[in-house]
Amino acid sequence: MSEAQGALHSLVAEFDDVDGVSAAARAVRDAGYKAFDVYSPFPIHGIERSMGLRATRLPWLVLACGLTGTVLALFFQWWTNGHDYAFKISGKPLFGVPANIPITFEFTVLLAAFGAFFGMFVLNRLPEHHNPLFENERFRRATDDGFFLAIEARDAQFHERATRELLQSLTKHTVVACHESGESRALPVWVRASMAGAGALALVPLAAIVAARYRDSTQAPFHLIKDMDSQTRYRAQAANPFFADGRAQRPDVAGTVEFDRFRTDPALLTGRAGEAFVDQIPLSVTAELMQRGRTRFAVYCTPCHGGAGYGDGLVAQRAATLQEQAFVPPASLHDPLVRARPAGQIFDTIRNGVRSMPAYGRQMSIEDSWAIVAFVRALQRSQNASVEDVPDAERGRLGTR
Amino acid sequence: MSSLIREPSDVSRRRFLQVMGASMALASASGCHWETEEILPFQRRPEGRVPGTTRRFATSIECSGVAASLLVTSYDGRPIKIEGNPLHPLDRGAASARSQAAILDLYDPDHSRGLVQAFEGASYPRSWKEFDPWFAGHMAQVRARKGAGLRILSEPSSSLALASLRTRLAELHPQARWVEWEPCARTNKIAGSKLAFGRALRVQPRIEQVNTLVCLDADLFGLHPAALANARAFAARRRPEEAQPLRLWVVESSLSLTGAAADQRLALRDEQILPFLLALEARLAGGKAADGLFLESLADELLAQRGAALIAVGPRQPAAVHALAHRINANLGNTGKTLLYSEESDPAGVMELGELAREMEAGAVETLVVLGGNPVYDAPCELEFRRALRHVPLALHLSHYRDETSRACTWHLPRAHALESWGDCASWDGTRCLQQPLIDPIFPRRTPLELLGAICEAKLGAPELVRACVAPGASDEQWKKILHDGFVEGSAARPVEAALASFSVPAPAPRALAKELRNGELELVFAPDRNLYDGRSANNSWLQETPDAITKMTWGNAAIFAAETAAALGVEDSTLVKLKLGTRELEVAATVLPGQATGSITLHLGHGRSAAGLVGGLEQENIETVGFDAYRLRSSDALDRAGSLEVMPTGKSWQLARTTDPAVTDSIGRKQMEGLVEELARVRTLADFRKEPGSERESEHESLWNKPVAEGVRWGMAIDLNSCIGCNACALACQAENNVPVVGREQVIRGREMSWIRIDRYFTGPERSPRVRFQPLTCQHCESAPCEEVCPVAATMHSAEGLNDMVYNRCIGTRYCANNCPFKVRRFNYFNYHKAIEAEGAEVQRMLYNPEVTIRHRGVMEKCTFCVQRIQAAKIHAKNEGRAPADGEIVTACQQTCPTQAIVFGDLADPKSRVARLHAESRGYAMLAELNIGPRTTYLEKLVNPHPALEEHDG
Amino acid sequence: MTASATTKVRLDEPYHRPLLIEGAEDLASVTNRVCGVVERPKPPRAWYIAITISGSMTLMLGAMVVYLISTGVGVWGNNAPAFWGWDIVNFVFWVGIAHAGTLISAILFLLRQKWRTSINRAAEAMTLFAVCCAGMYPAVHVGRIWVAYWLFPVPNQMQMWPNFRSPLLWDVFAVSTYATVSALFWFMGLVPDLATLRDRATTKLKRVLYGFFALGWRGSARHWQRFERAYLLLAALATPLVLSVHSVVSFDFAVSQVSGWHTTIFPPYFVAGAIFSGFAMVVTVMVPARELFGLKELVTLRHLENMNKVILATGSMVGLAYATEFFIAWYGGNPYERFTFVNRAFGPYAWAYWIMIFCNVVVPQFFWSKRIRTNLWLMVVVAILVNVGMWFERFVIIVTSLARTYLPSSWGYFKPTWVDVCTFAGTIGLFFTLFLLFCRFLPMVAIAEVKTVLPAAHAHKENGHE
């Protein structure tokens, strides 16, 4: 008891055996004391009766925890396997109680055990590493072979002298007064400071992550477990350092012929019959073909030739604004010369290009090219239509314009 | 690891270290970040090319002068899979295991990558640039001497282009001589037909016409050049609905695929087939009743089936047997009905290898050009070809691998792979097949055409030459059509009339069995290996690891003994024995196999290569050879069999890498097996089936829960055991399609092979004439799959269409599913079996992978997926066109290649689909149905058609 | 104390059993004796030797695990069809061992078996250490341990959950729950004794360390009341838990398709086996321990004899289970099931089967004789044999069943590799290392509990109740 003493905490009487302390307990109880306690190295059979203690509420707590476990486990198993991601397993129902019993049981026990364990300590207000009783050196025997009874000063009946007499009458050892230690109950500054510091430090990673989330990165994403993520087989357009050009995809071998895509219709493939161009579209011109032609025209032709085919596409315009010398403005599809061309020639132009127009043969299929031809024909027609072209039924509506 | 895994380039320490280094490098390169991929587009994308899609090209591969017509799938211009050409009249879309495995050679790191010149014991890498001018100069000198001392040793080839060059060579170098050598040639057949008809003729069997098929040591479905067509026709004639089903009689010394399919089989010593046939002929000619119920009943049936029978003889049999067979067929009026004759290329005017060897010894050969082949390894041992080569100042060897011969020659020239070459060849029926390259040579390699062209200063390049020879004067359109089809339509050889000459065959004295079993009286039969053939495929790890159809042996061979023989000689299975022929000795492993003729020991050729490569063995890099080299005992006078063999047990034990545990042969195991097999792989006689067609099916047990009713597509499979001949084609197809790894000998011994489809083989019945049952086994995709419910992380679960999905990237590898799979079709990656190929320096090998199938990482489970990548592709393609995939549009790899169409895949929900109809067939049954797991695969009983008189005698 | 003589007789009325605690022990001497072990400056030389051996074996375990994870499960003998081998054999073996502790503390506590007090602490500790060894196996035996966390329902970007239908997942939950609860149970019992050590501590360091974990326990009657109640509840919870854990482990097999596994008898059969092996292990460990640390008076022959009786009983149960299995296999008439058992007894693994029968069924029968039952050395021999036998039981069940399942074509044979062996040896090392450390630094006997069975713990006059 080196440092300054605090308020009186309790009066402590020591005993040598179970009988003594039990008797004392009864006496103190009968004297009407409430805030007193018995300390012994092992649980004394029947002491709670001698002290007049009520039974603990612990069992109810444990029951509550256990039930929570049951419900949680059952619900969670249903929700995960039966609802959230319902996979078909061995042709069994998505949720069947039998399969879920074991885990439900285990979880029930787990939570109940937590209830018992933590419940006990909490109800006992443990851990309590500092306690006035420890100030008393003899009190060490409480965990060995000593028995103690302490009446605390906070008891309503407590009166230092009277109480001391009562106790002294029960034991042959001298009753000892036990004082609160002088030091303050509050946390020292350095403890508070360091906890605050730790808290602040903990925010750093958060900040970093937030930054990462809202900023683009030129660096490949962070990635730890890589099994099978990037495999050594070559997928489309991959790289293979072995070859000089670094490509995994290899060019066709000259002169070879592919299987089951074999066609020999010169008109369809080249748009020519012998030397001359065909003027007939070798496919049956249907609404689908027209539709197809329209969309393909929009994809491949509009950029230069413009939506209506007057050669005023956005690309052409941009080239003009940039004053690109090399750029030759695209022809209008409605130029008489162009209109005069046979279908085959338009087809040929699309596939192989002409003058400054690039070849699109490798960008679209034969059918698509013909579809575009069909659409271009329609387009030309639409821009140079005479009244005769309009069906009689529709002519009436022309007048309104 | 290196000691545990044995696979290309993981074997040798040096490479192993490379691997380690590379993997380290990889790890450090990307660290803990995603590996960013690069995208490298073309400068100009070829027309019709869509990146990431496959295209197919028809081409062909030649083996022993006979073509296999193929359809090769190419992904982004990289050939990744070989299938049969569906248009070809013979192959009809099927491809043999060996032709399919050829794709592996294309990317094999050992497949020769450059020229090597041997000079004073040391060898130096060379380039064509160095070689060409020097060689041109040299040939000029040779030509000045009219080609004196120039010898060309070639494999027999059916190429017209080659033939044209050969004639040109004869003009340029009149003194030069052309030599042909092939360890497993058709010499006997030709000699036989010459004896019978006075000319070289080729037999074209027409099995669809046959009611009684007699195979005398003839493996019509296995090693026969037209095996695929034969097998298909055979399967067709075995259908139960056939009015007059074919009956197959086989007399042979060792079980062949044909023997395994036989209704009546007699195990006879090779050399006793001649007396057997003589006796048969005598009996047919109405002679005295011959001995033996077998021969008796066979003769009766043959007489009854005049004009509908066929006696086929195998290439190992001497000319006399062939001639006799020709005569019997003629007399029975079979000729022209069940078999046709066509012209056979007559090797007249071609120099014998022996003669060449003698010339070489004499130093008469100055320039020897070896086009392919590997004589140093496979020439008759007494020729000492390696020694003879030392006397040849300039020997060039054009070959795929730097093999034994290459290392003994002064020059090794790398030979282009068939998929890199232009060429032509003829299939068995004479149909002219085209060979067009799938990819430009990955390394500077050349074809025999190119080399020979250089020798005789040909004007045309290979493609032009081929076109000029195959289709002279064809228009571009026609030529394109030919290339597209892969063969010239209607170019099959015309049948020829064959007039029988008169000849007589002296009967050898038959021996008594007791005597046969005495040492020195035993016969040793040399048979080409079912996977490695004559050894040319020894460095193909797929073929090395594909279990032999009959012995189920991988990675090596063994001398095959009959049980009695083994007992008599004190030989035990999995031990080493010493074979002694005259002065030559060879220590080989021994195995005991049912159906082997007593006193006859069979040893497969093609093993024990000393310079095959990192897979097949390479002494220079201390990579131990695989199996035992039978050629060491094979001499010119006994190319097919030797009659005076001595066998000495050494007592040393030897582990055979078999995929079915020999422990099955312990007494209780065997007892259990015999009980079960009747249930698992069902066989019935046709008679029984006709009496009572329904096979007893397990009645569906009451289910504890109400099973979900599957609406929509229900994928399923049907496997007809009646058609399966166990040829392994499906196994190879699966291997190539699904990136199935090779694990190596040690791992197979540990029972860790990875094959997704395995062909179970069971023997039942008497030891001498066992009934062989084949049963292809894939994942059965059970409706209530036992594997699914035990997986703790739901890495394997059921798709709406009834596929048992295996999600590699979810699998953590508890292996519980595999334990719970009653079929044991699940495979676990105990190691990273792809390690070597993932390593730096293996960029070329990787080109083989199918990009549509994930490569499984170490520690995950894998199994047959019903080729889900094909299913998805077909579904998406169909849906894009706004329709559902049609029946037969989705074809699994195994189904696609099966020559007998034993495997059918499709939608069970569609009652009109082929698979649904097969499921409904009365022969159908599900394996282990009593477990109530509802397999989606139905097996169809095998129906055998034994001769009534012999049936019970069979026991 | 003159009273003690009389009380001793009275205490055990009416049974006249030998005393639980021998010699004239009083409260202080018990404390001294138990704490003495911990407080003595140096442990006996045998302790150093033992921990050196077991420690180095533990290091080897570490090496093996690293090799395994870096190279692949293939370094073990597992193959197809035996996808499980020693890994799961050892897992089940250790889980079995792990049962004795909680069983002794919980079930015997509920059954008011006072003799448990001297041995429960050590037994509980063993439980924990055995669970460590057991838990390691399922963790490292998976192919990709780095994603093994998928076994737990952690929300993730895949939106995937584990499959709660899988017995393996039940296992994960059962074993982890069991480990947690046993740890709580053990620590709770330890708290009052830690307080004792704290109060006897001579150095500041010890006082702080023990004091911290004693959580300020000071033996208040109010605390004791809740403590006892909590202890009772935990015991009541742990009892079904113990039984459930090995039942769940047995489900791994019983729920499966494999013939020889697919058996309803497994849960009781496994639990009996677990108790059997657990007690055997306690005997194996306690006999030398009590010699070494001079606790003969606390852990008396009577304790050991009682345990041996339990071994005899459970051993016979296990024997009965074997017989039943065989009978059902024959009676059930399923060809596969029948073959599995014929194969066990006469197939390639017959040797393992007969070792199992000898060790588990024959050997324990010696305990019918009191002489053997009470002879220290003999009982240790028997106990060790029983442990061997129980290991082989797991081997027989797992490996022989897998090696020859349904299709003869896929039959195989399992051979362990040196890595298998070293790993198992390593776990044994780990187990003993932990146990030795426990003996050195924590009270091996539950001091407070032992005191309750001392005469001094009981009021002499019946005036306790009015």
Place this chain on the structure above:
Amino acid sequence: MNVFPRWMNALRVLAGASVLAAGVYVVALFAYGGSPKTINAGFSPEQPVPFSHALHAGELGLDCRYCHTTVEIAARAAIPPTETCMNCHLRIRTQSELLKPVFDSWASGEPVHWKRVHDLPDYVYFDHSAHVTRGVGCVTCHGRIDTMERVRQEQPLSMGWCLDCHRNPAPNLRPPEFATAMDWQPERPAAEVGAEIMQQRHLKPSTDCSTCHR
């Protein structure tokens, strides 16, 4: 004699609380930081050529398919060959330094080494044609490409993200002809439109494993 200071007792509550708090905080941190939204989205590597989709697809209004021609027929929306660039740049911006890699490739035949931005793990099999032709717009997964100077990964592209749409595709569906239209907006609630499309075209996207994993 007390070894522990008196304030230890005051500390218990605080300590307990902060341990709990720390637990919650760490979990939250992992959930937030580990989510693909944080880790994967926003990846935008430097390309060899600073090709601006904002200019080409935006200002010039080029349709996606002008370059990515295979998107409707194949799994991969292939990166165009150099030739496609040269269609225009043979004559426009012929001197530009920035285009040098393209011109080099055109001259030498060597490829331009583009960096992959949208990269799924190799065990995932995504098929563009299957989505585009069913009416999943480019913008749904790639974001407003037509406003990006340099392409960036807009979406997490995680499994969960895919599943969300496969389970409830309606909000992300549009008439297929508008698939490539970056600025398309439904005039009625997207879910309604989508529902109709699903009905017309019998779309029921699968959530089977083998749909994406093989």
